[in-house]
């Protein structure tokens with residue numbers, strides 16, 4: 001018998017294994033809990049609720065699937081907090097999770113809308129979508145979503161389906177294990193101050209290639225990079241012509257450790273046609289190359305603004321306090337999303353400068369004719385179309401004031 005505890009998140013109160021009981025004082029959330037529930041992922045679920053509500057403004061969802069559900073909290077929140085009367089299928093291999101998810105469904109009066117099935121997600125996603133394809137699949141695993149992706153794409157409605165993926169294997173996505181990144185995501189990562197952007201783009205690139213091998217195109221709607229995970233929301237549709245054209249969104253990002261310069265190059269372009277200009281005279285590197293990865297857009301502004309409107313019209317107390325700022329920053333950075341962000345603290349370390357306030361440097365750069373924005377990826381980073389040397393000189397000028 002699992003020792004259970006009641007938790008509240010968003011608009012629901014539900015049961016899961018008593019985390020404190022099973023993990024003791026360490027409060028370490030591990031895969032060995034009898035039923036997995038990580039309260040720290042609430043921000044992820046809050047934003048997922050908002051993005052689904054925003055998506056539902058323009059798209060219809062009849063049925064969704066969460067193949068790795070644990071207590072069921074995520075899907076139960078969608079059912080209770082998002083508009084519409086869509087139904088859901090929830091899977092898990094763990095019998096304790098199945099039992100608790102069923103209890104939660106009853107407790108929340110969702111028996112007519114939610115069905116729990118025990119078994120391996122990779123198989124169930126395919127068999128359970130045979131009669132009716134899913135309109136939304138949300139893969140939120142412990143670690144990488146990669147092994148589930150092909151089945152998930154094949155289970156989605158070819159006329160348009162939403163796919164959300166969480167990845168928590170950050171050591172791999174952030175350059176710690178090159179061979180694992182290459183076999184798991186099909187590209188190299190690099191250790192760099194903007195590595196979370198590389199992580200997101202590796203995940204996005206992999207999702208595009210799995211969609212593409214099934215003749216689907218992708219439309220990235222949003223990404224989230226925070227705490228110790230990355231997440232992406234993608235609309236996919238059967239459209240091989242668009243998928244063909246989207247090969248131009250695969251490329252590499254070169255990064256110089258010596259001067260922090262970055263350069264994005266589509267795979268179709270040769271490096272010698274896109275010469276690397278270092279940001280410090282006579283810089284000798286070393287140079288690193290990340291990818292192949294997705295170098296295209298990461299957001300759809302309508303998706304973000306829709307989520308912001310839903311949030312503004314709702315009671316903010318149901319959401320994590322960080323939500324409004326994250327949405328603001330995403331909306332801002334979308335304008336410059338094709339340029340990798342610059343971590344100002346790392347840049348200042350390199351040049352022995354004092355990091356300015358983000359708002360000061362952004363204002364300065366905007367005043368001298370460049371565009372500059374915050375980024376939700378990192379509080380100490382900005383996006384700008386100003387060359388790196390100009391950013392350095394702007395910081396020096398600000399220090400003189």
Ligand SMILES: C[S@@+](CC[C@H](N)C(=O)[O-])C[C@H]1O[C@@H](n2cnc3c(N)ncnc32)[C@H](O)[C@@H]1O
Pocket residue numbers: 035036037038041045067068069070071072073074091092093094097119120121122140141142
């Ligand atoms: C990170 S937890 C899910 C958390 C949940 N999505 C949430 O938001 O709270 C991952 C779950 O996947 C289940 N799982 C792992 N491998 C599986 C597989 N091959 N098929 C189905 N479930 C699996 C685990 O039992 C665990 O409950």
Ligand SMILES: [Zn+2]
Pocket residue numbers: 256257258259260261278279280283284285
């Ligand atoms: Zn350099």
